[in-house]
Structure formats: C-alpha cells, structure tokens
Amino acid sequence: MPMVTKSIKKQGKKTSVPKRRSRKASLSRPLERDVPSDKFFWVCNGATLKNLRDLYHELDSMSDAEFEYHTGKGRNDFSQWILDVIGNHECARRTQRARTKDGTRRIIKAYLTSS
Numbered sequence: 001m002p003m004v005t006k007s008i009k010k011q012g013k014k015t016s017v018p019k020r021r022s023r024k025a026s027l028s029r030p031l032e033r034d035v036p037s038d039k040f041f042w043v044c045n046g047a048t049l050k051n052l053r054d055l056y057h058e059l060d061s062m063s064d065a066e067f068e069y070h071t072g073k074g075r076n077d078f079s080q081w082i083l084d085v086i087g088n089h090e091c092a093r094r095t096q097r098a099r100t101k102d103g104t105r106r107i108i109k110a111y112l113t114s115s
Contacts, residue, residue: 032051032052032053032112033051034050034051035050035051035085035086039085041054041055041077041078041081041085043058043062043066043070044066044069044070045062045063045066049081051086052082052086052088052091052108052111052112053112055078055081055082055108056105056108056109056112059101059104059105059108060105062101064101067100067101067104071104076095076096076098078095078104079092079093079095079096080092082095088111091107091108091111094107095107095108
C-alpha cells in the first residue's frame with residue numbers, strides 16, 4: 001500500500017510528511033473477508049467461522065455453555081482469533097473485555113457496520 005503524504009513548506013523548502021490516518025480509516029479494513037481455510041475458527045459445537053460476520057451470527061445461536069467454553073478460565077478464544085487471524089487489534093482488545101455473548105455481539109456489530 002503506498003504511503004499517503006502531504007507537502008508542507010518550511011523555511012522556503014518544500015518537504016513531504018506522511019499524513020496521519022484517521023481512526024475511522026484504521027477501522028475500515030475488510031473485516032468480512034474470508035480467512036484461509038487453515039485459519040478457520042472451529043467452534044466447540046462443530047460450526048466453522050470464516051470471517052467476523054460468521055462469528056457475529058454464530059454468537060446469536062450459541063449456547064451460554066458454548067460461549068463459556070471459548071471465553072472461560074481467563075481466556076477468550078474469539079478475541080485471540082480476531083487478533084491473530086483477522087488482524088484487528090482494537091476489535092480484539094474490546095472483545096477481550098466483553099463478559100457476555102451480547103456484549104461481544106455488540107462490539108463485533110460496531111466493527112462490521114463501520115467497515
């Protein structure tokens with residue numbers, strides 16, 4: 001990806017400085033793109049997730065016990081997958097803090113609708 005720059009004039013010299021990207025630009029990654037098949041998320045109920053939208057929909061039908069299986073005992077498999085495979089650090093950080101299925105769904109929905 002080419003770096004975006006802007007020109008500034010300093011003491012008669014014109015130089016190029018990288019533009020700061022807005023927060024919204026950093027969230028606009030194609031989060032719905034399927035990950036490679038060797039990176040699919042395998043839910044304990046047998047479902048396979050290929051992208052963030054799949055996770056969003058699966059959380060709707062997932063039982064509390066299945067959610068707890070992936071988020072209990074100080075871990076969060078969903079957050080780790082979002083970080084390691086999808087590559088969205090902010091979404092991963094926020095889902096790590098979510099305590100419920102509904103909270104996790106709300107966070108993911110916000111990222112899907114912002115992209």
